[in-house]
Amino acid sequence: MGSTPLQGRRRFLGAALCGTLAACGGSDSNGDESRPAPVPDKQINDAIGQLDKLAADLMSSPGVPGMAVAVVRNGQTVYTKGFGTRLVGSGQPVDADTVFQLASVSKSVGSSVVAHQVGSGSVTWNTPVRAHLPWFTLSDAEVSEVVQIADLYSHRSGLPDHAGDRLEDMGYGQTEILQRLRFLPLHPFRGSYFYTNFGLTAAAESVAIAAGIDWATLSEQVLYQPLGMSSTSSRYADFAARSNRALGHVKVNGKWVQGLGTMPDAQSPAGGVSSSVNDMAKWLAMMLGNGVFNGRRIVEEKALAAATSAQVQSAPPGDGHPASFYGYGFNVGTTAANRPSYSHSGAFGVGAATNFLVVPSTGVAIIALTNGYPIGVPETLTAQFFDLVQFGSIQRDWAKLYADAFASLSKPEGSLVGMTPPASPLPARALSTYAGTYRNDYYGPIQVVDQGGSLVLSIGPRPMLLPLTHWDGDVFTFTLVNENAAPGTISKASFLSDRVTLEYYDEDGVGTFIR
Template sequence: MGVIEHGEVVYRRGVGELVAGSGEPVTPETLFKIASNSKSMTTALLARLVDAGKLRWDDPVTKHLPQFRMYDDWVTREMQVRDLLIHDSGLRAGAGDLMLWPEPNSFSRADVIHGLRYLKPVHSFRSRYDYDNLMYIVAGEVAAAAGGAPYEILLQREVFEPLGLQRCRIGEWNRDSVGNVAQPHRREGDRNLPVREDGAVVANTTMAAAGGVRCSLDDMLTWVRTWLRPDNAAAPWLSAEQRRALWSAQMSMPVSQRQRDWDGSHYSAYGYGWRLADVDGTFKVSHTGTLMGMYSVVTMLPERDVGFVVLINGEAEEARTVLNQVLVKRYSAPAQRRDVAYYAQALERERAATPPAQRAPDTSARKPATTDAMRPWLGRYGDPWFGEVSLCAQGARVRFVSRKSPMLSGTVQRVDARWLVDWDDVSVDAEAWLDFGAAPDTGTMKMAKVDPEADFSYDYEDLAFVRVGGCD
């Protein structure tokens, strides 16, 4: 965790271990996945290209990517570069994210762009905010087309190098050569267990522009200073016009009850890769980042000339929320003296008030589905953007296996009158219902999250499978 006040780092500290039980300490130089805090780096890259005259925010996406298509032809024609960045596509939150996560999988960026044409919107274009990772993949490819080099090379050249982000990494790199790399963890009881650890070579990732950057605390504090203390040189890294654009409200966001209660907020909006809001009468710029076993948050109060960074390599969403909120209050309303215990108790009250319909159902009475019971529905199924899956007998069990996303493999369970997929990998933490319709011969299969509050990136609801063949 680190804090910058008036251009100076006043707090920087690493605690914990790179891998639980290893004895290797986390330091301010340790690399963490910053997840969706990568989005502001993608928008900064695009802003550099705008400054260079290589693209405009209102360029049609098809000017740079002629192959780009949305479900609706009118939306395809009207979609501008700016729309890729502000979550106004009309798609469901997280639509198509199963092409990005869980990793590893075999979906390419070309697959993502092609798959968009099959994702049906749930709202009108530009009518409301719904978080959208796939559009940032498209934005990264727009940058590559306009900049004349792959996204990873452009980000290194236009962002990392000129700002001195010395340990930030994107693309493929060697874990041992770079060194000091935090690994993600999941919580099991009172233990932190490593999950989805890096191999010797950290591979390039399809989702780089949406969430694939890794940086150290020191690098992220440099990044924060860049925004709080603009370069006044004759040829600045980024023009004042583009800085204003990135921090201008582009898409209205709902103000949550928590924001009203905790911060006295009156508005909330999305800029280009940044969330904007008022907190106790002062301007706040922030973003969070979440991947399996990794959490980050970057927050700035520009009118107070202060910023904070929190990086965590464990399942710690509430810890991130509380730590960041305590820091915000220290500078936005110090007289309130609200500490960690205050906000931890507030979160506990929120959980207690959650309606039963929004809680995960009890599925403890499950038992493995039998081949005979599922025989009418066995076979291979295809979805136009996700590809083929098999629902076939393996011994006495029925197995669900995705061809392009092998981590989405599991055993079908019977829960009362419903079918549930229990995934093999414990890090795939959103089980799925299978629904075959009222009749056994429909040849279709739909999926839905068992826990309605599970991460929206498990967008099972966007899948529409049709049976394409029998089991081999």
């Protein structure tokens, strides 16, 4: 996903925010070096004591509709609080039991499920995905045979950035998306890092099949129930049924309004968990306990340690920041105080932003969940908090750093965005010239239909009906708004003889459809 500190081009963000921004990167250790000096208790207590004000400041500027925060220290929950509202205009307050969608923080939670299965002997991190998901196929036959759970959980399989996400937006289900990944060109296997929701999902599904149950049930049985996480689920239907749930919001004309919502069951292991901060505090306590919670072993320590150890470089050093690393579903590295850490962010463009940060040598972890689209609020809070824990004062203008980093996520896509239509465009051909059914192995067929003198594009299994507007000659345009297409996105539809190339769907060179 490139080399910028903000990993993840758009939604389901979360490979996320290292280098100059998050407290990760700069080390491939998991804490085996000499232990840093203890942080004074007073410094930690003072940091916790400032959370109310830090959160209140962020709620007012840049602002989000609602936020919940929890801090765990030495295995105990020492701070939980909700701020703002679950739904703008409803008067419904957020509290520590309010359930939020976690987005890509689900990857870290799910990784601990896999670690449990590794510890139980059901699989290993190095088990080939095909051992239990034999139909899983990539475009390289040799890679297909050997790609492991570890490769997909560390995003080093060679699949391109966010492979499969746009298929999900089109309405395809999980199995269909995973099967279509075989049509995508691969980057170097184990020699590149590209963040993928559906690659990781394939690995998790293989683990679930090995266990003989579905992923959501496996997560319940080995993690949520043993930890007492009664408000946590990997099924969207459970989130939708919660009376105390935070609904997603986006900004329109500078005001927060309810977003479209997203049902991420197709990639549940990567982005489908919902939970409260009271529940997530229990998970963080287990993580700080190296797999032990309230004196009970939940996850085998060695399997969990592998997940929070650097497995691949996620971004090279540059612009004054060190290299960033990724484990199995976790960002890992060291803080500015040279303390080993691990973390993850999550975001839905239609209204969720989440972040947790763990610094084991301090015995402290924090999580912040919000119901506004990603503008950097939870990351700012966790970074400010750990500055106070480690240094006694906030070291950087985190709000500005994160706001600048996240600004690109809300930008519309397309080479024609902001362009003025030609004053004297070349005329289009007769509309019947363009009409017909066009095939594409990866995206499936599309239809171009003349409806009363205007062309309409029909795409996806739902299908989506997208009016085409003439631009110039054989080039038409259409607009999209969905999880991966920010408002204002414009795509070209360029016709040539028996084919049409859809710019928005051509990011990996597979956007040409043939009649």
